[in-house]
Amino acid sequence: MTPVIETAYAKLNLALHVRRRREDGYHELETLFAFAKDGDTLSATMADTIRLEVVGPFAAAIAGSNLVLRAAEALAEVAGAGHGAHLVLTKNLPVAAGIGGGSADAAxxxxxxxxxxxxxxxxxxxGAIAASLGADVPACLRSETAFGTGKGEALAEVPLDLAGTPALLVNPRVPLSTGPVFAGWDGMDRGPLDPARSLHDGRNDLEPPARALVPEIGAVLDLLGRQPGVTLARMSGSGATCFALFDDAEAMAAAERAMPAGWWTLATTLR
Structure with missing residues (x-):
């Protein structure tokens, strides 16, 4: 049987404002989601049971339980008895990197x-399954530009057409867990995010605590920001992946060549 194939699109937070800590342990966020056209790849063929095989350059970083299996098992209950699949996840994106990861794979x-x-x-x-799996999964399920509030799961459309914008993703190959980054946020509300205003008016409030944990983030952002043709350079999510948007594909390609050989890069466009 020919496998069915789906891309787990890399998620970008073009801006991420942390407004307050909530009593439930989460944080009240305002974020502008965007998605690259590239990411991990998932394929599936019909089978008697649900099985997951992980391959690709970052396969070794996936251990134990996986959100893909949880998503599959939950959807199987909706589909009814007897539904199984052999799933193959090609892990192209670094893990613990602020670009969706397991959330995009589950979606x-x-x-x-x-x-x-x-x-x-x-x-x-x-949608209910997506919301139960994590705060970013509903946005990753849609995989389109959206304004997220609450934990990031409450989504609204934005009057912003970024499709085709050249984007370069860069990670210094240092994994960074979300929990310690949020724990390092200073608790200061620096104001709301207005999705109708220029992207340059936004910020990522998690960048300072992320940089304290992984100083290489500063080096990535400094180098990206100096590249010709860059229109925006910022960290995504809780890091350590950073991104830059460009005027054209030629400028993006030149910027990718300027990155150190040891860093992970992905030259892509926004959806």
Whole structure:
């Protein structure tokens, strides 16, 4: 059987404002989500049970339970008895990197298996599964530019067309867990994010604590910001991946060549 294939699009936080700590342990956020056209790849064929195989350059970083399996098992309950699949996840993106990771993979599994098993993609239960798996999974399920509030799960459309914008993602190959970064936030509310204003008016409030944990982030941002043709350079999510948007693909390609050989890079465009 020919496998069904889905891309787990890399997530970018073009801006991320942390407004307050919540009593439930989460933080109140305002963020502008965007997605690259590239990312991890997930394929599936029908099978008697649900099985997951992980391959690719960052496969070794995936151990134990996986959000893809949790997503598949939850959707199987919606699809009904007897639904299984052999899933192959090609892990192209670094792990613990602020660009979606497991959330994007889980969302891709939901989209992919809905097609494979004949589940209506508009079924509200798919969205409920996404929300149960993590704060970023609903945005990754849509994989389109959106304004996120709450934990990031409350999504609204934005009047912003970034499709085709050249984007360079850069990671110094240092994993950075989300928890310690949020724990290092200083608790200061620096004001709301207005998605209708220029991207330059935004910021990433998690950058200072992330840089304190991984100083290489500063080097990445400094180098990206000096590249000809760059229109915006910022850290994504809780790091350590940073990104730069460019005027054109030639400027982006030149910037990628200027990055040190030891850093991970992805030259792509926004969806």
């Amino acid at each position: 891709a599994a939901l989209r992919l298996l809905a097609r494979l098993w004949g589940v209506d993609p508009a079924d509200e239960r798919i």
